[in-house]
Amino acid sequence: MKQPVRVAVTGAAGQISYALLFRIASGSMLGQDQPVILQLLEITPAMGALQGVVMELNDCAFPLLHDVVISDDPEVAFKDADYALLVGARPRGPGMERKDLLEANAAIFSTQGKAINKVASRDIKVLVVGNPANTNALIAASNAPDLDAGQFTAMTRLDHNRALSQLAEKTGSHTTQIKRMTIWGNHSNTQYPDISNATVDGKAASELVDQTWLEDNFIPTVQERGAAIIKARGASSAASAAAAAIDHMRTWALGTEEGDWVSMAIPSDGSYGIEPGIMYSYPVTCNDGKYSIVEGLAISEFSRARMNTTEDELRQERAAIEHLLG
Numbered sequence: 001m002k003q004p005v006r007v008a009v010t011g012a013a014g015q016i017s018y019a020l021l022f023r024i025a026s027g028s029m030l031g032q033d034q035p036v037i038l039q040l041l042e043i044t045p046a047m048g049a050l051q052g053v054v055m056e057l058n059d060c061a062f063p064l065l066h067d068v069v070i071s072d073d074p075e076v077a078f079k080d081a082d083y084a085l086l087v088g089a090r091p092r093g094p095g096m097e098r099k100d101l102l103e104a105n106a107a108i109f110s111t112q113g114k115a116i117n118k119v120a121s122r123d124i125k126v127l128v129v130g131n132p133a134n135t136n137a138l139i140a141a142s143n144a145p146d147l148d149a150g151q152f153t154a155m156t157r158l159d160h161n162r163a164l165s166q167l168a169e170k171t172g173s174h175t176t177q178i179k180r181m182t183i184w185g186n187h188s189n190t191q192y193p194d195i196s197n198a199t200v201d202g203k204a205a206s207e208l209v210d211q212t213w214l215e216d217n218f219i220p221t222v223q224e225r226g227a228a229i230i231k232a233r234g235a236s237s238a239a240s241a242a243a244a245a246i247d248h249m250r251t252w253a254l255g256t257e258e259g260d261w262v263s264m265a266i267p268s269d270g271s272y273g274i275e276p277g278i279m280y281s282y283p284v285t286c287n288d289g290k291y292s293i294v295e296g297l298a299i300s301e302f303s304r305a306r307m308n309t310t311e312d313e314l315r316q317e318r319a320a321i322e323h324l325l326g
């Protein structure tokens with residue numbers, strides 16, 4: 001049996017975590033041979049609710065769950081953590097745009113970046129889920145100067161999964177028959193869900209759907225899905241966000257399937273002409289616990305314009321929180 005790994009989760013009493021923690025503890029994230037220790041962070045007023053979540057975790061008697069640590073101190077929760085899922089943040093309510101949350105959440109991620117820098121495993125893999133996820137990840141990474149910025153990532157896997165689902169429905173196929181979907185840019189309504197390289201059961205997706213559907217239906221539906229769920233549920237997506245966080249970490253740790261790729265927001269290295277340093281979602285393959293950008297894809301004029309729009313938004317978000325970058 002492998003040694004347990006330490007998985008820190010913030011916002012552990014919130015709604016995403018309620019769908020997430022039980023799946024991490026059951027082995028869905030890191031595999032059925034990988035024991036875990038959960039290290040859960042909450043704000044002080046939520047510690048009582050968090051105790052209740054821990055009671056339920058214990059009541060599941062998960063074979064892979066070796067211990068649960070709870071704290072309102074980031075330096076306790078991130079101590080020696082091998083993985084961190086930064087979920088805790090103020091979620092968007094009806095009518096709010098993600099950038100409204102920028103300042104409110106920026107302070108949280110600078111504090112947590114500093115704590116991770118100080119106490120976490122030197123090999124930690126960090127996923128930021130809390131919105132605005134890309135820029136929060138940038139803030140956390142820039143406050144962790146002793147770690148590689150590439151250890152910090154933000155979640156666009158939910159957008160990727162939403163895009164798979166929309167295309168599967170349109171083409172009468174199953175999501176598992178679709179390969180090489182791409183989300184470029186920000187986890188916001190400027191993101192660019194791109195089917196240019198996608199295949200459905202081996203056939204080019206772009207030959208199976210028309211341009212009108214792509215422009216008037218697919219792209220806006222994926223871009224606005226978060227808002228549509230808030231409108232319908234009166235609360236932001238939770239179970240699907242948790243499922244995507246599990247997918248993101250599992251792929252990063254255990255690898256992508258041959259011939260396929262996933263979308264992850266990572267520090268840009270300038271690939272595809274994107275501003276270096278911003279947390280931009282790219283198509284990536286993962287192997288041996290490392291991700292690599294899929295290079296050399298042909299970019300049409302249609303794609304380039306959309307990739308630039310979402311890049312511009314990320315540059316603006318960065319400019320708005322420049323003072324918080326370490």
Ligand SMILES: NC(=O)c1ccc[n+]([C@@H]2O[C@H](COP(=O)([O-])OP(=O)(O)OC[C@H]3O[C@@H](n4cnc5c(N)ncnc54)[C@H](O)[C@@H]3O)[C@@H](O)[C@H]2O)c1
Nearest residue numbers: 011013014015016042043088089091129130131155158241
């Ligand atoms: N990237 C994505 O695809 C995606 C998808 C869905 C939701 N989200 C975002 O995830 C975040 C969490 O959503 P939720 O529905 O679970 O919200 P929630 O309000 O139910 O839970 C958030 C929790 O975080 C806690 N928290 C706040 N500040 C904290 C801090 N400094 N340290 C630790 N914990 C803290 C709160 O007490 C609360 O329990 C939101 O920002 C939401 O917008 C992102």
Ligand SMILES: O=C(O)C[C@H](O)C(=O)O
Nearest residue numbers: 092131225226227236237
């Ligand atoms: O859109 C939101 O604010 C919630 C979340 O990021 C989502 O995409 O569902």
